[in-house]
Amino acid sequence: MVRVVSRRLIQLFVTLIALMTLVFFWLRSLPGGPVDALLGERATPQTRELLTRALGYDQPIWVQYGRFLKNVVTGDFGNSIRTGEPVTDVISRSFPATIELAVAAIIIAVGLGIPLGYLAARYRGRLLDNATIIVTLIGISIPIFFLGYLLKDWLTQGIHFFPPSGRISTGMDNTDVTGFFVLDGLLTREFDASADALWHLVLPAVTLATIPLAIIVRITRASVLDVLDEDYIRTADAKGLRNATIRKRHVLRNALLPVVTTIGLQTGALLAGAVLTEKVYNWGGLGTLITDSISGGRDYPVLQALILLAAVVFIVVNLLVDLSYAIIDPRVRVQ
Amino acid sequence: MPLLDVRELSVVFQRKGTKPFTAVDRVSFAVEPGETVGLVGESGCGKSVTSLAIMGLLPRRGNKVTGEVRFEDTDLLKLRPQDLRDRRGRDIGMIFQDPLSSLNPVIPLGLQVAEVLERHQGKTRQAALREARGLLDAVGIPDPARRLKEFPHQLSGGMRQRALIAIALACKPRLLIADEPTTALDVTVQAQILALLKELVDQSGTALVMITHDLGVVAGLCDTVNVLYAGRVVERAGRHALFGDPRHPYTHGLLQSVPRLDADRGGRLHQIRGSVNDNIPWSEGCAFAPRCDRVVDDCIGETVPLEPTSRGGALRCTNPVPQEVPA
Numbered sequence: 001m002v003r004v005v006s007r008r009l010i011q012l013f014v015t016l017i018a019l020m021t022l023v024f025f026w027l028r029s030l031p032g033g034p035v036d037a038l039l040g041e042r043a044t045p046q047t048r049e050l051l052t053r054a055l056g057y058d059q060p061i062w063v064q065y066g067r068f069l070k071n072v073v074t075g076d077f078g079n080s081i082r083t084g085e086p087v088t089d090v091i092s093r094s095f096p097a098t099i100e101l102a103v104a105a106i107i108i109a110v111g112l113g114i115p116l117g118y119l120a121a122r123y124r125g126r127l128l129d130n131a132t133i134i135v136t137l138i139g140i141s142i143p144i145f146f147l148g149y150l151l152k153d154w155l156t157q158g159i160h161f162f163p164p165s166g167r168i169s170t171g172m173d174n175t176d177v178t179g180f181f182v183l184d185g186l187l188t189r190e191f192d193a194s195a196d197a198l199w200h201l202v203l204p205a206v207t208l209a210t211i212p213l214a215i216i217v218r219i220t221r222a223s224v225l226d227v228l229d230e231d232y233i234r235t236a237d238a239k240g241l242r243n244a245t246i247r248k249r250h251v252l253r254n255a256l257l258p259v260v261t262t263i264g265l266q267t268g269a270l271l272a273g274a275v276l277t278e279k280v281y282n283w284g285g286l287g288t289l290i291t292d293s294i295s296g297g298r299d300y301p302v303l304q305a306l307i308l309l310a311a312v313v314f315i316v317v318n319l320l321v322d323l324s325y326a327i328i329d330p331r332v333r334v335q
Numbered sequence: 336m337p338l339l340d341v342r343e344l345s346v347v348f349q350r351k352g353t354k355p356f357t358a359v360d361r362v363s364f365a366v367e368p369g370e371t372v373g374l375v376g377e378s379g380c381g382k383s384v385t386s387l388a389i390m391g392l393l394p395r396r397g398n399k400v401t402g403e404v405r406f407e408d409t410d411l412l413k414l415r416p417q418d419l420r421d422r423r424g425r426d427i428g429m430i431f432q433d434p435l436s437s438l439n440p441v442i443p444l445g446l447q448v449a450e451v452l453e454r455h456q457g458k459t460r461q462a463a464l465r466e467a468r469g470l471l472d473a474v475g476i477p478d479p480a481r482r483l484k485e486f487p488h489q490l491s492g493g494m495r496q497r498a499l500i501a502i503a504l505a506c507k508p509r510l511l512i513a514d515e516p517t518t519a520l521d522v523t524v525q526a527q528i529l530a531l532l533k534e535l536v537d538q539s540g541t542a543l544v545m546i547t548h549d550l551g552v553v554a555g556l557c558d559t560v561n562v563l564y565a566g567r568v569v570e571r572a573g574r575h576a577l578f579g580d581p582r583h584p585y586t587h588g589l590l591q592s593v594p595r596l597d598a599d600r601g602g603r604l605h606q607i608r609g610s611v612n613d614n615i616p617w618s619e620g621c622a623f624a625p626r627c628d629r630v631v632d633d634c635i636g637e638t639v640p641l642e643p644t645s646r647g648g649a650l651r652c653t654n655p656v657p658q659e660v661p662a
Contacts, residue, residue: 231436237392238431239451239502240424249450253441329441330486 001326008322012315016308020072023307024065027300033057034081037297055081068304078301082293087305090289095309096179097167098285101277102270104205109212110263117220117259118252124225132217139214144273148207148280155203162203165282169196204281208273212266219262223255230254256328264321268314286310336407337365338542339389339510344402346381346388358384360566360617361402364559368509371536371543373557375550375589379611381566382546386512388412389544390429391419406510425455428503428541432515434495438487444471444498445483451505470501475531493524497531504535511536512544517552529555550593554578559648562586565614565622568641572648582644582655584629621653629654 035051052058056067071078077087120132156164168174168181174193177184182201185194227233228251236246271286278287290306293299326333346359359381366372374382387393388400391411404411406426411419423429431437439447448470449463458466464483471479474497487495496516503511513532517525533556536543545557553560553574560577562570562585570583581587588607609626616622620635627634633653641651 231431231433232439234392235431235437235499235502236439238390238423238429239454240420240422241450241454242420245450245454249442249446250439254439330443331440331488 001323004326005319005323008319012312012319015315016311019311020069020304020308021065023304024068025061027298027303028061030298032298034298034300038081072308077305080293080302081299082297082302087301090302091286091305091309093179094284094286094289096181097283098271098274098278098287100167100180100182100201101204101208101274101283101285102267104201105208105212105270105273106263106267108205108209109216109266112209113213113216114220114256114259117217118224118255120217120221121224121228122247129221132221136214136217139210140218142210144207144211144276145280147210148204148277151203151207152280163200167197167200167283168193169200172196204277204283207280208270208277211273212263212270215266216259216262220255220259223258224251227251227255253328257325260321260324260328264318267317271310271313337405338368338370338407339366339544340403340405341365341385341389342403342405344385344388344404345400346384346393347399347401348397349399350397357566359388362561362563362566362568364561364568364571366510366542366544368542369536369540370559371545371557373553373560374544374546374563375548375553375560376563377548377611380563382548382563383514385563386429386514386544386546389512390423390427391416392429421455424451424503424508425506426508427510427512428506428508430496430499430503430511430513430516433519434492434499435487435519437499438495440487443484443486444490448483448498448502448505451502455506467501467505470505471498474498474501474504474535475527476501492520493527496520496524496528500528500531500535504539504541507539508541510542510544512546514546515548516545517547517549525552532556550578550589562589565611565617567617567622567651568649569623569651570648571650572644572646576646576648580659582650582658583652584627584654584656585623587656588628621651629656 034055035048035057039047039051049058056064068078075088079086080090083090116132120129123129152164155161163169172193174181174190174197175184175188177187181197182194185191185197233246233250236250241250274285275287275290277283278285279291282288286306286309289302293302293306342363343361344359344363345357345361348356348358362381362385364372364374374385376382384393389404389411391414393400400412402412406422411422414422438444445464445467448467449458449460452458452463452466453460456463468479468483471482476482476494476497482490482494482498487498490498496519500516516532517528520528529552532543535541543556545552547553557574559571559573561568562577562583564585570577570581570586572582577586578590581590585607588605591605592607594604607626613625614622615624615635617638620637621627621630621639624630624634631654639651639653641649644650
């Protein structure tokens, strides 16, 4: 186990170096840049040159790249061009918001998706199954921003059931400990803040969860149906085991393998979906930060750090997926 | 009274939009306590479907099972599914063809044996595992204590089949159905598994229904043999009668098809011409007629009945192979 993890960590390191290089050059090959964005079209050549030099962009690109690498290794991602704050501060302010949203979405998608997919398979060909197939098809096809605005319109405008935007009500006097508002409320025993944050979380999380949910339902259903056809299920039947035992012990565990893989892959999609969801619900997270950093000034340092962060999250999640695979299936366990 | 009495068992597969297919057509046979009965035939003759129908293991949809399967005093086909569940694994054990796919890959072997005991004998996990160790030992798996914790992929093919036998015999059933238990194994391992089965069946007095296409298996194991063709029994006889003096041209052909060591090396191997698919419906004569060497006009037209023979078996043939006159 230790060997597997350490090998994966080395892989992670190599991947990150490659990704950093790619992102560094890719960002700089885009037309425009921080100087244009900050000064606008009517700036004099003198000011442009001054700013270019101040930001260090006058040096040869490989010198910039070397400095960037050196700084990253020491944990210094530089300062945001837009606000001048250290990038790490900027990101750590937005990070908890997105994680809170993503975790809530994953909980909904997995917690609802696996049981639903399982039930659809169990009642194959009946009403529940057919309804599930149709609804999940809609769930997969509907664009996030469209669904987001639709839900917002229905449930916050007319009947004011849910708050339309933000992470917490203005005027809520909550103490910030970790940045995860729901968790903070529990930690500081400000339960009203927790409940309020949770209430704000519902619509964005549901919006973000729809696509992964639909996919997990379908994968679970297909996987359970596959397993039900396996010879060892027939053996279990021949043993006279109770249906409940067969389902719990023999079907579910085998059926979970493809589902776990899917969950890992969907995490990547979740990060992308978060950008749109956060926009719709004015959720101050990484998604908002990334759009602001691109459109409002080509904030190279922030963008570089964000992309790296996304990669780290994705790789770590997939490492966890591989580890849980080993727990579920003895055949992939390393001796 | 026979332990298992299968009467007029039919299985018809029905799928929407296709013609119903009769896989098993009014098959009758009986198994006395402690007896070993063979069901023999080519692929597709309905032997596996027969065994699955007896166990109630056919998929719930898409098929129609009729007839009677009397086990002692009960008709298994009339039992409610949950009552049949109580009997499977306890009164009737079953061994399948492919030992790797028949064991659950993610569950340790010990639990796969122990769960039968938990289910039918109400044993605790611990007691069941202790007994499982003894069972693995009894089927000749070395170091059973260690194997209990291992997974199917860590065992050899022969080991796995031994484990499946241990599972099937765990509750000391009165009947064991073995569906081609040696097909997926090496020849040397086949012999070991057959010897083991024979030994266990003799020791415990368990009746055995042996389903196979391998006549060698039949010769070594079975008291009575039923030869199936296109879903029907075409000949039934004791082992010696069947091998020494086959009456049905199909049985005769099967025996002829076994390559012989003492035959000419240059000579052609014997085969039954055509394939199982070249048949006519039983309602229009003998299904084997298109492939039969002894076909006569009477073979086609109406159903050929299964008639009892003087030697205590049964035969479905208009023009049987003549009986050998003892010299």
